[in-house]
Amino acid sequence: MLHAVARAPCYLGALVGCAxxxxxxxxxxxxxxxxxxxxxxxxxxxxxxxxASPIYGVTIPPGYRDWKVIAVDHLVTNRVDQLRAQLGxxxxxxxxxxxxxxxxxxxIIAALHxxxxxxxxxxxxxxxxxxxxxxxxxxxxxxxxFMVKDSRKYAATGGWGFADFKNGKPGDKPLxxxxxxxxxxxxxxxxxxxxxxxxx
Amino acid sequence: MLHAVARAPCYLGALVGCAxxxxxxxxxxxxxxxxxxxxxxxxxxxxxxxxASPIYGVTIPPGYRDWKVIAVDHLVTNRVDQLRAQLGxxxxxxxxxxxxxxxxxxxIIAALHxxxxxxxxxxxxxxxxxxxxxxxxxxxxxxxxFMVKDSRKYAATGGWGFADFKNGKPGDKPLxxxxxxxxxxxxxxxxxxxxxxxxx
Numbered sequence: 001m002l003h004a005v006a007r008a009p010c011y012l013g014a015l016v017g018c019a020x021x022x023x024x025x026x027x028x029x030x031x032x033x034x035x036x037x038x039x040x041x042x043x044x045x046x047x048x049x050x051x052a053s054p055i056y057g058v059t060i061p062p063g064y065r066d067w068k069v070i071a072v073d074h075l076v077t078n079r080v081d082q083l084r085a086q087l088g089x090x091x092x093x094x095x096x097x098x099x100x101x102x103x104x105x106x107x108i109i110a111a112l113h114x115x116x117x118x119x120x121x122x123x124x125x126x127x128x129x130x131x132x133x134x135x136x137x138x139x140x141x142x143x144x145x146f147m148v149k150d151s152r153k154y155a156a157t158g159g160w161g162f163a164d165f166k167n168g169k170p171g172d173k174p175l176x177x178x179x180x181x182x183x184x185x186x187x188x189x190x191x192x193x194x195x196x197x198x199x200x
Numbered sequence: 201m202l203h204a205v206a207r208a209p210c211y212l213g214a215l216v217g218c219a220x221x222x223x224x225x226x227x228x229x230x231x232x233x234x235x236x237x238x239x240x241x242x243x244x245x246x247x248x249x250x251x252a253s254p255i256y257g258v259t260i261p262p263g264y265r266d267w268k269v270i271a272v273d274h275l276v277t278n279r280v281d282q283l284r285a286q287l288g289x290x291x292x293x294x295x296x297x298x299x300x301x302x303x304x305x306x307x308i309i310a311a312l313h314x315x316x317x318x319x320x321x322x323x324x325x326x327x328x329x330x331x332x333x334x335x336x337x338x339x340x341x342x343x344x345x346f347m348v349k350d351s352r353k354y355a356a357t358g359g360w361g362f363a364d365f366k367n368g369k370p371g372d373k374p375l376x377x378x379x380x381x382x383x384x385x386x387x388x389x390x391x392x393x394x395x396x397x398x399x400x
Contacts, residue, residue, distance in 0.1 A: 065268075065269075065399045066268045066293070067268075068265075068266045068267075068268075069265075069269055069285055069287065071337065071338055072272045072283050072284075072285050072314075072338065073283065073319075073335065073336060073337045073338070074274055074283060074316060074335075074336040074337075075333070075334070075335050075336070076333065076334045076335075076336075077326070077330045077332070077333040077334075078330075078332060078333075079330075083272050083273065083274060084272075085269060085272050085285065087269065093266070112397075112399075112400045113400055114272075114397060114398070114400065116274060119273075121385070121386075121393075122393060124385065125382065125385040125386070125393070126277075129378075129382070130277045130278075130279075132277070132278060133275070133276065133277040133278075134275070134276045134277075135273065135274075135275050135276075136273060136274040136275070136276075137271065137273045137274075137395075138271055138272065138273070138395075138397045138398070140398060141397075141398040141399060141400035142400060143400055144399075144400040165400075166400075178329075182325060182329070185321070185324065185325040186321075186325070193321075193322060193325070195337075195338075197312075197314060197338045197341075198314070198338075198340060198341040199265045199312075199341060199344075200312045200313055200314065200341035200342055200343055200344040200365075200366075
């Protein structure tokens with residue numbers, strides 16, 4: 001039951017994320033498909049296989065929370081209300097800054113999704129100068145998605161591998177089957193919805 | 201006239217930002233108050249003085265666009281609708297992660313503000329799976345604010361220096377006089393409104 005409960009919001013979050021803003025990625029380290037030697041020595045355990053995304057064999061790239069900012073956005077559906085940030089590894093950021101499309105192999109984009117909640121503290125602080133001002137901040141973490149570029153390995157899906165994690169665990173196969181079709185409308189931008197935010 | 205037009209939204213953006221989410225900072229390099237030697241050799245030109253914030257003598261810290269993410273938020277008033285990101289230098293990020301309050305000297309927090317606009321492209325991509333979904337993305341850059349911690353230099357304002365820039369130019373003195381009073385409600389968190397976003 002816990003599994004089913006966890007999976008439903010994960011599916012929603014991921015599908016929406018795939019279609020809306022950025023992401024779904026594949027981090028190539030430690031997947032059995034990527035390194036047979038490694039898979040024989042490290043992968044293949046229940047722990048390892050359960051931490052890789054279906055179809056793409058992606059695990060969470062270490063340190064992604066500290067990556068640089070591509071952009072931020074806000075998504076509302078009848079089931080979610082989220083503040084979101086897209087971050088990139090060094091290859092991704094360089095490509096975004098230089099406008100390189102298609103993105104080079106090794107690009108990884110991370111999409112971090114949080115609930116959006118009103119901040120009464122901020123609203124009180126604003127009330128004097130700006131009556132009626134409404135501030136919305138991050139409530140809690142929802143899920144994280146990755147797109148990893150490997151033009152040969154993932155040739156069937158535009159060169160991108162996808163992954164969606166909630167509480168450190170990947171979503172199921174149907175969830176990941178939905179990623180690439182959702183990203184197809186962004187084909188002109190190499191299937192990436194996010195655009196680099198101007199520097200204020 | 202251009203000056204007046206530019207100043208009005210800057211004031212609004214900065215005051216709202218000060219009160220609402222994070223920021224206003226002082227970057228200490230190149231201010232005459234900070235380095236008399238440097239001021240004699242580099243500062244004192246019209247170009248330098250016009251690039252430092254009033255009161256605090258802060259200039260824009262190089263590379264802030266590439267700093268790590270503290271949090272993101274959304275602010276609406278009757279005059280602005282913004283997506284925002286707070287980024288931190290290494291000292292800031294370490295303090296946020298470890299929950300260090302007050303923040304150590306050397307902390308710099310940057311608040312980047314952009315207009316929030318609907319994305320018709322994203323909405324079309326979402327329409328099939330999520331009828332009525334609404335995606336909002338960054339429109340254009342508005343302003344950037346900084347808070348710099350120097351407990352001795354800025355003892356009169358909680359240890360923080362503040363700055364607000366629009367198109368690379370600092371706002372005026374009245375704008376910067378408003379920063380610290382706006383941040384006072386956040387005294388329990390060392391006058392910082394932003395909190396570190398959980399890792400999804």
